[in-house]
Amino acid sequence: MVTWFWQRRRPAERTLKVRSRGDYGDVQRVDFAELAPDIDTFLGQAAYLQLGYFETLSALIAPTPGLGDKESISRAAAAALDKHQSLVALIRDRGxxxxxxxxxxxxxxxxxxxxxxxxxxxxxxxxxxxxxGMLDDFYLALSASYASTGSRVAAILGRSDNRQALAAILTDAIEADAQWRSLLSLWGRRLVGDTLLIARGALRPHALDAAEEKRVEPVFTQLLAAHARRMSELGLDA
Incomplete structure (x- = not known):
């Protein structure tokens, strides 16, 4: 059975550094030059992911009862659509x-x-x-490999996502009914594997050697640390 690096037992004394908004920290300093996908793969995946988030959030508006919550979700959806449209415009600018x-x-x-x-x-x-959140962080890390185009992508992905409104809705639900805490904690943990596989699959080699694994491991460590922070902010166990 294969053991992924994020499943390995780590020393208890290790401290993970989580970037703050606007600071990409060690993630962006990792050299992706030989591992980053070609520019079309990078842009195509990033643009389609944002379209998917817009579609998912838009579908959540109807079953949400509160008018204020509907409006909050619509703003998060609009932010994802804005990022998608800006990435599409960038692709078209490239011809x-x-x-x-x-x-x-x-x-x-x-x-x-x-x-x-x-x-x-x-x-x-x-x-x-x-x-x-995890994949925006990942594509921000990759963006450093694409010169001026990467800088434009970083600026687009760095815009406000309005997802804190979603966090507020989730926190309110957890405070109103404690059963949500255990259910959402479990669900949040289940999301990690699928999300990291999407990020891992975006890299150029489909099979990394030991040296390449070592080079990309700090990036995924950062993604996991940021995931744990988001879970903690919601009052959930990561």
Missing amino acids: DDALEVMLPFREPLDAFRRATHGARPLETMLSVHLTA
Whole structure:
């Protein structure tokens, strides 16, 4: 049985550094030059992911009862759509057809969305909050490999995502009914594997040697640390 590096037992004294907003820390300093995907893969995946988050959030508006919560979800959806449209514009600025660039990733990323779609609206809301956070961080880390185009992508992904409104809805639900705490904690832990596989699959080599694994491990360590922070902010166990 294969043991992924995020499943290994780590020394208790190790401290993980979590980046603050606007500071990409050690993640962005990792050299991805030889491991980063080609530019079309990078842009196509990033753009289609944002479209998927817009679609998922839009579908959550109808089953959400509170008007204020509906409005909060709509703002998060609008932020994802804005990022998607900006990435599409960047692709077109490069002279490429955005639909053709995104199409190869439609099937695998739709499968990822289905795998992380909860049985209840709050589970799906948590999925967006956590998986979008992890993958935005990952694509920000990758962006350093693409010169001026990467800088434009970093600026787009660094915009406000309005997902803190989702966190507020989740926190209110947990405080109103303690049963949500254990259910959402379990769901949040289940999301990690699928999300890291999407990130891992974006790298150029499909099979990394030991040296390459060592180079990318700090990035995934950072992603896990940020995931744990988001879970803690919601009052959930990571």
